[in-house]
Amino acid sequence: MNWKRVIGLDNLAEDYKFARSESTGYTSAQKIPDRWVPTTCGYCSVGCGMEIGVKEGRAVSSRALASHPVNRGKLCPKGLSEHYTIAAENRAKVPLLRKNGKLEPVGWEEALATMAERFRKVQSKYGPEALGVLSTGQLVTEEFYTLGKLVQLGFGTSNYDGNTTLCMATAVSGYKLSFGSDGPPGNYEDMERADVVLLIGANLADNHPILCQYLEANRNKTLIVADPRVTKTAMMADLHLPLKPRSDLALINGIAHILIHYNLIDRAYIEKHTSGFAELEAFLAGYAPERVSAITGLSQDTIFKTAFLYGRAKAGFIGWTMGVNHSTIGTATVNAICNLALLTGHIGRPGAAPFSITGQCNAMGSREASFTSSMPGYRKFEDPADRAELAALLNVEEARLPAKRGLAYPDIVEATVSKKIRALWIVATNPLVSYPNQGVLRHGLSNLDFLVVQDGYHPTPTTELADLVLPAAIWGEKDGTYTNSERRVSKVNKAVEPPGQARPDFDIFLAVADALGCREALFPGWTKPEDAFNEWRRVSRGRLCDYSGIDYDLLAREGATQWPRSEALINEASTPERSSRLYADGVFKTPDGRARLICAEWVPFPEQPGGDYPFVLNTGRTVEHWHTRTKTREVPILERLSPRAWLEINPRDARKLGLSSHDSVDVISRRGSTRGVELRLTEITAPGQVFMPFHFFETNVNEVTQSAFDPISREPNYKQCAVRVERSGARS
Numbered sequence: 100m101n102w103k104r105v106i107g108l109d110n111l112a113e114d115y116k117f118a119r120s121e122s123t124g125y126t127s128a129q130k131i132p133d134r135w136v137p138t139t140c141g142y143c144s145v146g147c148g149m150e151i152g153v154k155e156g157r158a159v160s161s162r163a164l165a166s167h168p169v170n171r172g173k174l175c176p177k178g179l180s181e182h183y184t185i186a187a188e189n190r191a192k193v194p195l196l197r198k199n200g201k202l203e204p205v206g207w208e209e210a211l212a213t214m215a216e217r218f219r220k221v222q223s224k225y226g227p228e229a230l231g232v233l234s235t236g237q238l239v240t241e242e243f244y245t246l247g248k249l250v251q252l253g254f255g256t257s258n259y260d261g262n263t264t265l266c267m268a269t270a271v272s273g274y275k276l277s278f279g280s281d282g283p284p285g286n287y288e289d290m291e292r293a294d295v296v297l298l299i300g301a302n303l304a305d306n307h308p309i310l311c312q313y314l315e316a317n318r319n320k321t322l323i324v325a326d327p328r329v330t331k332t333a334m335m336a337d338l339h340l341p342l343k344p345r346s347d348l349a350l351i352n353g354i355a356h357i358l359i360h361y362n363l364i365d366r367a368y369i370e371k372h373t374s375g376f377a378e379l380e381a382f383l384a385g386y387a388p389e390r391v392s393a394i395t396g397l398s399q400d401t402i403f404k405t406a407f408l409y410g411r412a413k414a415g416f417i418g419w420t421m422g423v424n425h426s427t428i429g430t431a432t433v434n435a436i437c438n439l440a441l442l443t444g445h446i447g448r449p450g451a452a453p454f455s456i457t458g459q460c461n462a463m464g465s466r467e468a469s470f471t472s473s474m475p476g477y478r479k480f481e482d483p484a485d486r487a488e489l490a491a492l493l494n495v496e497e498a499r500l501p502a503k504r505g506l507a508y509p510d511i512v513e514a515t516v517s518k519k520i521r522a523l524w525i526v527a528t529n530p531l532v533s534y535p536n537q538g539v540l541r542h543g544l545s546n547l548d549f550l551v552v553q554d555g556y557h558p559t560p561t562t563e564l565a566d567l568v569l570p571a572a573i574w575g576e577k578d579g580t581y582t583n584s585e586r587r588v589s590k591v592n593k594a595v596e597p598p599g600q601a602r603p604d605f606d607i608f609l610a611v612a613d614a615l616g617c618r619e620a621l622f623p624g625w626t627k628p629e630d631a632f633n634e635w636r637r638v639s640r641g642r643l644c645d646y647s648g649i650d651y652d653l654l655a656r657e658g659a660t661q662w663p664r665s666e667a668l669i670n671e672a673s674t675p676e677r678s679s680r681l682y683a684d685g686v687f688k689t690p691d692g693r694a695r696l697i698c699a700e701w702v703p704f705p706e707q708p709g710g711d712y713p714f715v716l717n718t719g720r721t722v723e724h725w726h727t728r729t730k731t732r733e734v735p736i737l738e739r740l741s742p743r744a745w746l747e748i749n750p751r752d753a754r755k756l757g758l759s760s761h762d763s764v765d766v767i768s769r770r771g772s773t774r775g776v777e778l779r780l781t782e783i784t785a786p787g788q789v790f791m792p793f794h795f796f797e798t799n800v801n802e803v804t805q806s807a808f809d810p811i812s813r814e815p816n817y818k819q820c821a822v823r824v825e826r827s828g829a830r831s
């Protein structure tokens with residue numbers, strides 16, 4: 100007992116003192132900073148501009164940057180409380196090396212020497228490809244670029260991928276097939292300028308909340324939301340399409356069929372800028388309204404209404420996120436979305452775009468610069484001209500560049516199971532929560548000779564399994580750039596020092612290169628992220644994602660700017676229209692310059708409900724948390740708002756099972772179970788379906804999800820699997 104407090108002496112007066120802040124009025128004095136440091140939010144791909152308040156060397160508050168073009172002075176709950184992630188209890192502060200089964204603190208020198216020695220040993224015994232690397236969408240672009248060079252040219256393995264494959268690889272594959280290159284064609288402003296906005300599998304209100312202001316500002320739009328759940332975004336819609344799970348591709352094909360049949364297409368655009376129309380028209384004959392109605396569960400009237408609204412729009416916008424991407428037919432669905440835009444000419448104009456809203460704060464930087472699913476600058480591994488050009492730019496032998504993509508994320512995991520991969524380096528991601536069908540992953544990791552996990556936090560479920568933990572600086576503690584979903588490059592700035600011995604990932608990569616003996620050859624004279632950025636500008640020059648006209652001075656001056664921005668424009672003031680849309684000229688990145696119309700066949704999802712597993716399980720997110728909750732469970736206000744997982748079930752199904760709201764239930768699939776989940780009865784979820792958020796390691800929904808992946812993008816089918824629901828302990 101604190102006797103001083105009992106007798107009124109230790110009354111925490113300092114903690115509870117209020118003062119006046121010029122931006123927020125009366126505020127806890129502790130939250131009024133000495134200075135504000137401008138930066139960009141480190142959670143999602145919306146890319147909000149913000150400031151970190153710093154007092155006596157500590158991050159004490161966060162606020163929106165009113166001048167930033169993306170968020171216009173607003174932040175969501177995660178952004179508003181982001182400073183709490185820095186001083187979290189579970190920050191990793193020292194390198195830890197497993198000795199006699201226990202993680203023990205060691206110095207950086209020993210940590211890096213051990214890592215280099217163990218990785219080299221594995222590679223010399225089993226071959227260079229026996230090393231795998233899994234990174235993230237959370238690093239700054241400078242770090243992605245550096246890590247890509249280090250992995251591909253330093254370690255000489257191409258078995259390198261990011262957790263972005265769990266998130267938006269499908270959009271990447273779809274864009275590449277339809278347009279010849281990755282790169283989102285539109286921008287956020289299009290949501291304000293479209294007269295029809297169609298969102299497919301995109302719950303912006305929970306997952307990209309600040310984007311809702313673009314919808315709200317557009318008073319002339321018709322908002323259509325296709326989602327099996329009545330999400331918060333669906334509640335904003337003029338027309339909600341509660342389609343059956345994974346029937347979106349059939350719906351899109353059905354809309355295209357109607358558009359062609361009723362001549363609501365732009366024949367001049369199709370003629371001039373696309374290929375494959377005749378084949379597509381014949382193929383779509385299989386998607387007559389009667390069949391599409393049977394597949395989707397939507398009435399024919401609703402399907403016609405949707406088609407006519409989009410087809411008659413002056414500018415139609417289609418946005419999508421994980422509802423489309425998390426699927427074995429995700430890439431095909433993206434192609435079908437692109438078909439709709441191309442058939443109607445709804446692309447490359449204000450308000451008109453097929454637009455993938457991506458996930459993590461710098462998933463885009465990873466797509467452009469990281470050397471994972473393509474070489475830097477969207478160069479293709481298999482294209483001899485791309486290889487020759489990149490080799491010359493990097494001043495390396497062309498033979499050192501991989502001639503094909505290495506293993507994608509799920510295939511790296513499979514290779515740990517089959518012992519083709521024997522050592523793994525995991526950077527800033529937490530697969531022991533986020534990977535589907537956890538049993539397979541645990542098996543694979545248990546086979547490894549050496550596992551290195553580099554993260555800003557410890558313990559996490561993944562760092563706990565590591566042989567070596569490398570403590571990394573996080574957002575707020577390092578410099579660089581992020582690129583958001585609309586290709587907008589924003590500066591990320593250091594506000595405070597990292598804790599203990601934690602170092603920026605950029606420094607760690609250079610130190611690993613030092614330990615390998617390749618630092619000067621690969622990173623000559625590099626000491627700071629700007630050195631990487633300047634090389635990346637040269638490497639991206641003339642590419643679709645041209646950064647050559649962007650430098651740190653310009654970002655300091657303008658705050659943020661979109662690519663492409665060529666070197667000729669470095670000194671020009673930004674104009675909103677200059678680089679805001681791709682393909683305005685109708686010329687695409689295919690060999691003939693024409694976009695491809697692709698016949699994308701719908702098939703049912705792989706694990707249908709029935710028998711012992713009667714429900715379709717859908718997974719997703721909630722506004723309060725970020726991915727595996729490594730950060731947000733340390734933010735008191737977010738954790739209190741959403742402290743545990745839940746399972747949504749329709750009241751009619753609950754009644755049949757004899758279950759009530761707040762009952763504790765087990766969710767069971769053919770692969771495993773997650774137990775003790777709180778039940779929520781709600782009409783948000785339709786009969787026959789259940790929904791569970793994926794943030795919570797304590798009740799991890801990925802114990803039950805399946806190993807089923809898109810054949811092209813390799814993205815997991817997180818969204819549908821067959822489960823049963825039982826009262827907790829019913830069978831024990």
Ligand code: SF4
Nearest residue numbers: 140142143147175178
């Ligand atoms: S919408 Fe995304 S980028 Fe903006 S504050 Fe929220 S989490 Fe950060």
